[in-house]
Amino acid sequence: MTLSQEALKRRAKRRTAETRFRSYGIIALGIAGAMLLTLFFTVFTTGISAFWRHEALIEFQLTEKRMKIDPTASYSDADYEKLARSAPYNLIVKDAMYALFPDVKKRKHKKHLGKMISYGAEIALRNAVLKGKAHVGDNFKLWVPVSDDLDTFLKGYIDASLPEKKRRVKDNEIEWVHKLQDNKLIRSSFDWGFFTRADSREPEMAGMGGAIKGSFYLLLVTFLLSVPIGVMAAIYLEEFARQNKFTDFIEININNLAAVPSIIFGLLGLAMFLNFLGFPRSAPLVGGMVLSLMTLPTVIIASRNAIAAVPPTLREAAIGLGASPMQTVLHHVLPVALPGILTGTILGLARALGETAPLIMIGMVAFIASVPDSIVDPSSALPVQIFLWVDSPERAFVAKSNAAIMVMLGFLLVMNGTAAYLRHRAEER
């Protein structure tokens, strides 16, 4: 078969059009993938350093004079603790730094020297004294965190070649820290405390323990509210309700709720739970209530699908034996539907874990420097902590924010992985 010149041309053109069209799809997916990779990459590279921090080995002199404690006197335990708690550890830390560099005399330079060490040193020292590891009169050596600026410098994020005025770490500080490094008095260690400490104004002391625990409480409340209510609602709609106007109405409601922007739920929480019902501000209890209302549609829809997928022959078998409809559901349908319900619930909770806007509405953005002890204590949450930190001017906070993202994504990965595994197993059966 021979084709005219023109037809050949047209065929070639159509072929290229075909390839071009096809490549658009690959490009689109490629862009999406590249965005995702960039996101993960930047989060990782910015955040990873925040898991480590630099510490200096400093020798502290717990002199009687400074501590204002007489080692020969016999105090009652309570008195001793009071004294030990209120001793001026900040001065002791400064003394130790001056002692390290005895030739620094100028007041301005001494001030620089003093701020090289984090106030975390004072806390560590106090804990050592309170726990009886260090005693009055001792010379006590301890690894203590350095200040966040110095830490940032040591991690290599501050360019020493910049003019001195433009950087937060001054020339003399750099000189001193090099001296400490030469004497092997500086080390970088994994900061386990980052996972347990509460937030702080000082980046090197800020941890996400408060946020993690807050998020845990939030999810706990969300779970405890949305699962029973959601599963009961699903059972009712799927097994007992007759199809009529009223159930249609409920169904429309559920579908609409699933589409309402999360910030609106925050407004609901603010107006209803805080202002009208007088629940405590910033508390995981209220946050969890708001999140559970948000999660409810997910749980209901997933549970209904799981219940509807249970074969009717199972119900017939139970009913035929004289089980009541309620017994049939509770004894037979629900156990079979459970993996599906669980999958939906976990996915709902994973979404709730990342939700930020509604929590901001109910006051969970407040700066909270303590780890919450219960669901009614003021608390932060992981996503909110990320939001707060990323807004801070200090570079160290930005790193911490990205580190917190890594942790949160880790939790999400575990949750979604579990859901996927459960679904996979249910499909196999």
Added chain:
Amino acid sequence: MTSVKFSVNQLTVYYAIKMGMQNVSMDINDRQITALIGASGCGKSTFLRCLNRMNDLIHVAKVSRCTWDEANKAFVPTADATGAVLMDGDDIYAPTVDAVELRQKVGMVFQKPNPFPKSIYDNVAYGPRIHGLAGTQDELDQIVEESLTKAGLWTEVNDRLKQPGTSLSGGQQQRLCIARAIAAGPEVVLMDEPCSALDPIATGIIEELMGELKKDYTIVIVTHSMSQARRVSDRTSFFHLGELVEMNDTEQLFDNPENDQTKGFISGRFG
């Protein structure tokens, strides 16, 4: 001397506006096997499900008693089913009757074996458990053993009671379902094509079993197999297009059908 277990009077079922079964009246004898035969869709299952009020669970199904409407020259359903089915003389559609309690007395075995996704033991023990038939674990064990024995399954499964019921063969599963039904302590067992999913050998075993069971239970069975109806049943009723055409002693019905339709059906012709 046979006594009547069910007395059905002018029973009618509509699915929404579609007639499922109309104006059926018959007596079902105690401790006998009654077979229901007829073409597909003629209302056999519908009838069977009225005897333990399983139709109550289908929202569109409306069970009632019909009356003859002189004006229209037709049967029309009344508002409710009061008096349509009497069991031992008691109206099972009376408002005071709890359908759940009724279903304990009238058990059911389905076309496809449908064991619970639980162990063999738990399958059989479920009925006694929910109805509180056993006070102690020993009593429960005994009920399970008895029921499995009656269903002819005990020797095959007594060493693997903890295994899932779904791990059995199809025929075994169906016998498990029978054991499960009789463990709940029924007086009547309804069977809707219990052998249609089974091979001839398993069918044979179950037919034999039915012969045993009728000493203790009233059995109503739907079957598509003429020969099965003939082999196992004492009485047979023939349904056509939602109506009961003829009911008689099995031998009488098969050897000497009174109705032409019946004759056509049992000889393999429709007409």
Added chain:
Amino acid sequence: MFVLAGIIVALAVASYFLAFRRAGHWGETQGLKHLPRFHGNFVVTWVLLASLIGWAVATASFIWVRKKPESLDPALIDMLLADQPFYSLALSLIFASFAFLTVWFSTKAGTAVRRWLETTQRRVMLVAAMVAVLTTVGIIASLVFEAYRFFELIPIQDFLFCTQWSPQTAIRSDQVAAAGSFCVAPLLVGTLLISFIALLVAVPLGLYSAIYLSEYASPRIRTWTKPLLEILAGIPTVVYGVFAALIVAPYLRDSGAYFGVSVSSESALAAGLVMGVMIIPFVSSLSDDAIQAVPLSLREGSLGLGSTKSETIKRVVIPAALPGIVGGVLLAASRAIGETMIVVMAAGLTANMTVNPLEAVTTFTVQIVVLLVGDQEFDSAKTLAAFALGIFLFIVTLVLNYFALKIVREFKEQYE
């Protein structure tokens, strides 16, 4: 407090066993029809329900007490408020005990307690199903109520027809609160601008991804690339916000500077781009569904006429799947309008009335956050304005969503 909670739990447990035992004795004489278990469960259900109701009643009463009504002695009010959990639990206990006694004396040997129990359980389930309705009612009620108070302070025409949004000035000089500085127009423009940019990114990317995945990709590629889109959908918005604020916005500013264009460090473009990436999955998954729902016969008809695959897709499949795709786009638009964190972190707080994507603009959601963060008097026009914005947002997203679902549903019915 814990003692009281303990007593309630103990009462529940004890009531179960008491009812169980009593019914057991009945059972011996009356046959096993009345299972002791049902009696136990029935009484326990009511004890727990009653304590919940008691707690709710107490909470409701405290709303009233907190308003310090004059009919109550101030000392009593202080005493009550000092220990709210204690008094709430005490009321719970009273209700629970009452329920126990009522059930105890109203059940007899012949009572159809299983039916009662199941009716109760069914009612509780119905209430659970009603929670969704109550939530909607709660949302509408709180929005409408607070917004009404806002419009009492600021006339609605000042809210709708003007050009300036500067709630800050209103707060500083309370007297000029009605001076017309609350005005939605700039917010509307900002919201639409950002959503438009987002859709400009998401629609082509999402649509082409969906076409590729459903028409060209082998099953293997599909199983590997679908999770990519699911991950995009699963990443919390605050993470996208960080990405927009830390990476995309500085990048745009720097590259703008390189080309001599001034790009604000918080720009509509940065927020819109990242939001676009975020909503890709919404477009792609619904488009994917729609494309796959197009019957094979339609494609075969076109292929049989000698069209190439891409021509078939463009001329037959996409037109046929269009309603589903439009539904997905509407849903994505609704998401974009309601999205908060990305815009809070990357779009800026100043209300510029501009359609220049390189400048900072603000949106409804951003302003709701700005108005409500920090401790304010709850009665000021500033805080109330957030609820007026909330109504807007609620209605817009609901309408978009309604049409999206309607279109998709009708589309599905067409091919069923």
